Amino acid sequence: VFLTVRILCFSNFVFRVNVKDFVSPNTQFKFIPINFQETKVKIKLRNMTRENIELGNVTPHNIKQLKRLNSVVFPVSYNDKFYKDVLEAGELAKLAYYNDIVVGAVCCRIDISEKSRRLYIMTLGCLYPYRKLGIGTMMVQHVLNFVEQDGNFDSIFL
Numbered sequence: 110v111f112l113t114v115r116i117l118c119f120s121n122f123v124f125r126v127n128v129k130d131f132v133s134p135n136t137q138f139k140f141i142p143i144n145f146q147e148t149k150v151k152i153k154l155r156n157m158t159r160e161n162i163e164l165g166n167v168t169p170h171n172i173k174q175l176k177r178l179n180s181v182v183f184p185v186s187y188n189d190k191f192y193k194d195v196l197e198a199g200e201l202a203k204l205a206y207y208n209d210i211v212v213g214a215v216c217c218r219i220d221i222s223e224k225s226r227r228l229y230i231m232t233l234g235c236l237y238p239y240r241k242l243g244i245g246t247m248m249v250q251h252v253l254n255f256v257e258q259d260g261n262f263d264s265i266f267l
Contacts, residue, residue, distance in 0.1 A: 162244055164251055167195055167202040167214070174211045175204060182234035191231075194218060200255055201228075205235065205244045212239040215248040225263040228256055233267075 167175055172192055179187055195202045195216050205213030213235035220227045230252060235244045256262045 161208050163206050164203040165206055175214055178211055178214055212236045213244045226261055228262050228265045230267050
């Protein structure tokens with residue numbers, strides 16, 4: 110799996126992309142000069158297997174990581190009430206870790222009306238370099254297992 114990052118140089122300004130938050134310590138970097146104004150960085154993500162991926166609870170100690178992840182993955186900003194509700198969601202809010210690095214998250218809530226009890230998946234996202242590795246599938250499977258074990262849901266919706 111490769112992630113390509115472009116670093117553009119305009120006169121005296123250099124726009125840098127900080128990838129430390131999104132890659133593991135084992136990541137190899139390869140710099141490929143394109144021309145004097147642009148440098149392309151190819152990052153090889155090695156040994157990415159399901160054994161390196163696990164789900165963890167959202168806690169007051171890691172809620173800032175969820176906020177940072179959401180700010181990168183989603184085009185909207187979530188308010189403090191959203192994160193307060195996530196902290197109270199228990200098994201319905203999970204962080205996905207790859208080698209102890211937060212790379213994805215799923216946050217759900219129970220929606221109860223007069224006629225039905227539904228599970229609403231509020232957010233489900235994964236950092237771009239870690240997509241297509243089964244992380245989203247693992248998070249959705251966790252939600253499906255929760256719904257099946259509970260046995261009292263009419264539906265799941267996004």
